[in-house]
Amino acid sequence: MDYNFKKLEKKWQKYWRYKNFLNKKFFYKKKKYYILNMFPYPSGEGLHVGHSIGYIASDIYARYKKSKGYNVINPIGFDSFGLPTEQYSIQTGISPNITTRINLKRYKLQLLKLGIFFNWERKINTSDSSYFKWTQWMFIKMFNSWYDNTLKKARSIKILIYEFNRNGNFNINACSTCKINFNAYTWKKFNSFEKENILQNYRIAFLSNRSVNWCPELGTVLANDEIKNNLSKRGGYPVYKKKMLQWSIRISAYSERLLNGLKKVNFTENLKKSQIYWIGKKYGINIFFTLKNNNNIKLKIFTYKPYSIFGVTFLIIPLESYFLKKKNIKNIVDKQNLNKVKKYILDFTFKKKDVKISGIFTGNYVIHPFTKNEIPLYISSFIKDDYNLNSIMCVPAHEINSYKFAKKFGIKILEVFYKKKICINSSFLNGLNIKNAFNYITKIIVNNYFGKISFNFKLKDAIFARQRYWGEPIPICFKKKIPKTIKVNKLPLLLPNIETYLPNGNSPLTRAKFWAWNKKINKIVYTYLINNKNILSLETNTMPSWAGSSWYYIRYMDPNNQYFFVKKKKEKYWKNVDLYVGGIEHATGHLIYARFWHKFLKDYGFVSSEEPFKKIINQGMILGNSAIIYCNNNKKEYISSSLLDLKEKKKLQKINIDIKFIQNNNEVDLKKINNLRYEFNNYKFILDNGKFICDRKIEKMSKSKYNVVNPDFIYDKYGADTLRMYEIFLGPLEKSKIWDIKSINGIFHFLKKFWNFFHIKGKFYVDENSPSIEELKFLKKTIKKIKSNIESFSFNTPISEFMILLNKLIKIKCYKRQILEPITILLSFYAPHLSEEIWYKLGKKKSIFFAKFPDFDLNSILEDEFNYPVTFNGKLRFKIKLNKCENINNIENILLNNKNTIYYLNNNKPKKIFILRNKIINIVI
DSSP: OOOOHHHHHHHHHHHHHHHTTTSSOOOTTSOEEEEEEOOOOOOTTOOOHHHHHHHHHHHHHHHHHHHTTOEEEOBOOBOOOSHHHHHHHHHHOOOHHHHHHHHHHHHHHHHHHTTOOOBGGGOOBTTSHHHHHHHHHHHHHHHTEEEETTTTEEEEHHHHHHHHHHHTTTTOOBOOOOOOOOOHHHHHHSOHHHHHHHHTTTBSEEEEEEEEEEETTTTEEEOGGGEETTEETTTOOBOEEEEEEEEEEOGGGGHHHHHHHGGGSBOOHHHHHHHHHHHOEEEEEEEEEEETTEEEEEEEEEESOGGGGGGOOEEEEOTTOGGGSHHHHHHHSOGGGHHHHHHHHHHHHHOSOOOSOOOEEEEEEEEOTTTOOEEEEEEOSSSOOTTOSSOEEEOTTTOHHHHHHHHHHTOOOOOOOEETTEEOSSGGGTTOBHHHHHHHHHHHHHHTTSEEEEEEESOOOEEOOBSOSSSOBOOEEEETTEEEEOOGGGOOOOOOOOSOOOOSSSOGGGGOSSOEEETTTTEEEOGGGOOSSSEEEEOOOBOOTHHHHTSHHHHTTSTTOSSSSSOHHHHHHHOSBSEEEEEGGGTTHHHHHHHHHHHHHHHTTSSSOSOSBSBEEEEOOEEEEEEEEEEETTTTEEEOGGGOOHHHHHHSEEEEEOGGGBOGGGBBOHHHHTTTOGGGGGSEEEOBTTBOBOEEEEEEOOGGGTOOOOTHHHHHHHOHHHHHHHHHHTSOTTSOEEOOGGGGHHHHHHHHHHHHHTEETTEEOOBOSOOOHHHHHHHHHHHHHHHHHHHTTOTTHHHHHHHHHHHHHHHHTOOBHHHHHHHHHHHHTTOHHHHHHHHHHTTOSSOGGGOOOTTSSHHHHTOSEEEEEEEETTEEEEEEEEETTOOHHHHHHHHHTSHHHHHHHTTOOOSEEEEETTTEEEEEO
């Protein structure tokens, strides 16, 4: 009988959907196991083989834990707000809501074809109002919270306001950016606008002027991890700094807890290091530099290398610094330079790139606390320092960008002041090693009030807004510029319909005709009715993509609850994600945000654990063969790579194009490529003898790289079971692997061979005889290896074990049920369709999904001896231990010479001795 995988897989997928095995009530007294895949984004391209490896691995482990008796959930959902969908809407005019629904349907069908047992009844989409209602609710909770440094938790803003009314802010130990102290009397005299301005310095969700990464082509602010070399990772568009009034989340308040939490989780060391680096706690000292012409103004600089102070030759105030606010700039900049500085700041704000070394002298100086030398003060964003956003101490002898800046502006570069960890040319530190120099100078700085011992974190407050349409609406309205929250019982706040999705420097919602809030009736009304009394303007920015993905794992625990985002009983049962599977690219941003969000909810008792994820496995990347073309933006032309040398290529912008447009010999089909991205239509293509040639490069398989392999054609040619096993067989889950379709035939032939093994001359056959001891021992050994490999997440190794076992069974012609049933259960974790069909043919009424792991009684079966019950005329008299391999004649001889047998025979001769091997002995007298 042929292995008709198409017919077979279609049959069981239909059966599984009909039975809906996972949509059932749980017995909450059983032990649980919660498996989760990182939130997928449903793009128009659909699923690719790089995505599916993590889903297949989690499915293998979910099936294994289910067979071991656990309550298992392996839910799925979609992070369905985002930039790619909106970009598609801009190009086509199709609503992102419609596009998302189409993409979701396609993505689900592809996943179902893989035979993965996801809990589809728990499915959530971030763009569903029933979900983002609670994201909005949580934002309001953050808006109405502040972080108490004494209690180390978030608390209600009402508690803070109550304290302000009693004592002002003198006794408040909060994570705050408030720069003034006030008593109760002063607080009460503030008007509403002034009070709210102060509260914004305390709220966990707050508004502030931030220097952001602005991408005009995408029309939105981008996070640092969305940018590379001053270009957006999506599209390769220019990105530059711009100051904007932005919603932010005071995630910095949780820095210490985020750091400490890493001690309690089972993450890889590399993953922990990434998190530790991202949080970036450093011990050092704050040093004060006094402004030359104003003793009252001191620039505070944090450094963990105070011994480098004698190498300082200039200071920089970054453009992001609060010192450059309108009120402060006059005190910092010399009057003669004020207009030049203002022009520089204005020009910088509106230029498209900050590529060249730029900066401007303020005309002012600070005084070196030790040498009393005058140190020039500049304004620039060329030199970056994650720990000093207000001012930066520059040591050009030991920092490359400081060196470049000093060379350009003719600033003195002091000689090397420490070599081989010994200080030189460093005044009283000369001859000291670094450790002693650190301790000595720190003591002097503190004793002379030049500074204070401190520690600092690299982690900064997260920007929580995008100037886009397709995202969660922020539930805020404004009354005379004072932000007010929408009443929680009126959530969700839904997006309005708009005519065009293209941003024009502002969010598309600024053009919405139906986007104002009537405070009296608590409903959205027409924008033209805004009067700042009863009808207020609504926030036009939307939440970033990480908003919905920061807490989705909690909603999976109770997805259909209309009254709260999770019921306490269900949260306490499922509690943490036991196994989280996803790409290493989410090891910093997403993971930091999700851990922060969880801790915030813990502060209010909405969740019962401090950390959301117990164990994380980062699957390695599937590498594909990308296609790259070269762009000269100045001339608006794309140049065939065959016309360029290596130096020229380095100077030009590299752009990935879809590999489906590549013909033989790396030639690009230009007729098709113009449909990929609209900007190609506005550029000229420079050909080489009528051909446009691209370069190829092995790199991560990704939709943004346009090098993905769609699994649909693999389903059709080889089947889902082959694809599942092949992807896992490529190598260890956590390692990167190059996709090479040529080697898939080996897996396909194995499955075909396994199928044919059960079918002799076209008929299904299984031997009902008991297996030999050797056969059982070989089975036990195989089960033990596979179990050990799965538990250690070495999912690729068992496939070799299956191949070895099958060859052995063929060689010894073992078709025995007691051997084949356990093997079929084990294979079902990897090839569920084929295994389900064989299970059915073995006469099983329940799905193989419910079969128990086959190690429950093997130990007793495989003991060398069997304790035979010995009966006389059917009555049990005694037991005798005999070797399982003992010959029948030998068993009789041993039995007749046994003293118990002689006693019960009482000098009689037995009429008949019945021996059932490894079961019972009956003597008839």
